Every structure is written in structure tokens, then in C-alpha cells.
Amino acid sequence: MADHVFSPEDVSRIVGHMNDAHSEDLVRYAEAYGDVTEVEGVRMTGIDVEGFDLEVEQKSATVPVRIDFDAPLDTVDEARAALVEMAMAAQDAAER
Template identity: 35%
Template sequence: MSESFSPQISDRICRHMNEDHAEAVLMYAKVFGKTTTATAAEMVAIDAHGMDLLAQVDGTATPTRILFDHTLQDAEDAHHTLIDLVKQARQTGK
């Protein structure tokens, strides 16, 4: 994990996403993690290259790694990238 994504920053982003944007995390799992039958998802880690989710699929916790289309520079880049991914997910109609 690069310095721009210390464990503390990863934890802060994950906590925020899970508490305030659970619907977006589920969309990430369904659309980009290809777990279309997921009923819930939790972001467990984020780094400069991707995010790790734990999706609930048929009652089973399923680890899912989603890679970003570029290397994130910092937490602000992560913020913008996560917003862009939500927009992309919504456009898929899922």
C-alpha cells in the first residue's frame, strides 16, 4: 500500500462508504465485481489500485476485488473515482 493510502486512510474511506453509501458499495459489487445476486456488500479495503469488497451472495460472504482504471494518487482522487464508478454503475441500469 502506498503512503497515499495508509491503513488509516483506507479505514476512514471504508468506514465512510459503509456507513453513508452502502447502496453504492452494493452497486460496485454487483456491477464491477460481477456478483449480480449480491444482497449486501461491505468495503473492507481500498488502495491505489483497487478496492476489496465482501459481498453477500446466496448467504455466503464472497471476497471481491475491483481494480481501478488508473492508479489513484490520493484520497481526493479516490473520492472522485468512487463517484465516477457510481455514475457508471447507474448507467448500466442495474
Template identity: 40%
Template sequence: MSDPITPAISDRICKHMNEDHSNAIVLYAKVFANVSEAETATMESIDPEGMNLSITVKGETIPVRVKFDHVLKDSEDAHHTLIDMVKKARTSNS
């Protein structure tokens, strides 16, 4: 079994996403938070029910909560869910 989503795991996931997948976070903001004007976005935290993003729109930072379609079991579930979400976002944003 994978790691439960603790604050330390949340920090690890957010650091990885912000450093390596910033475009995916902007897609989450545009598609799942319905902020189509999002210019940049960072993942602030993740928990079993959703993720908290900071989105920049026209120079203003807006905090947004994106809920998952299910409660995450662990960090592996988070990994697969985030990948599935970016695939869905790419399809609906094209």
C-alpha cells in the same frame, strides 16, 4: 495535495462508505465485480489499485477485488473515482 492512501486513510474511506453509502458498494459489486446477485456488500479496504469488498450472495460471503481504471494518486482521487464509478454503475444497472 490530498492525503496518500495509507491504511488509516483506507479505514476512514471504508467506514464512511459502509456507514453512508452501502447502496453504492452493492452497485460496485454488481457492475464492476460482475456479481449481479449481490444482496449486500461492504468495503473492506481500498488502495491505489483497487478495493476489496465482501459481498453477500444467498447468505454466503464472498471476498472480491475490484480494480480501478487507473492508479489513484491520493484520497481526493479516490473520492472522485468512487463517485464516477457509482454514476457509471447506476447508468449500466438501470
């Protein structure tokens, strides 16, 4: 595990922002990186230097999904960059 951790305040801010402003990206993360289908809704429940956690609503169940970053992150700025990059890649994949 990386030496760095995100503060509880950073985690709360990132999770809140993603849930409030990026719900479509969360759905794409679940589909593209979590291999989840029939997604009806998604909430981010946590993030750390290794990856992030989603709660994915499907017709029949709500399932936890863990998505790892390619490499552990050191800073909140790196987390922001990784989430943006993953969102753009997932959007490109969805449009193909």
C-alpha cells in the same frame, strides 16, 4: 505498483464512510464491476491506490471481490473522485 499509498487512517476513514453512507453504491459496484449476482449485502473491506476490496453476501456464500481502478491513484481526493465516477456509471448502467 504506484509510489503512493494511502495511510491507514485514510483507508479506515474511506472504508467506514462507504459502509455507513453508500451501501447502495457498494451493491452497484459489486454488480457492475465485480460481475456478482444475487447480492444481498456488501461491505467495503479495504482500499488502496490500485483498487478496492468488497465482501459480498449472497444467499449461499460470502465472497471476496476485488475491483481495480482504471489506473493507479496518487491521492485520497483521486480515490473519492474515482468512487463517485464509478458509482454514477454503475447507477446509469443499472437504470438501462
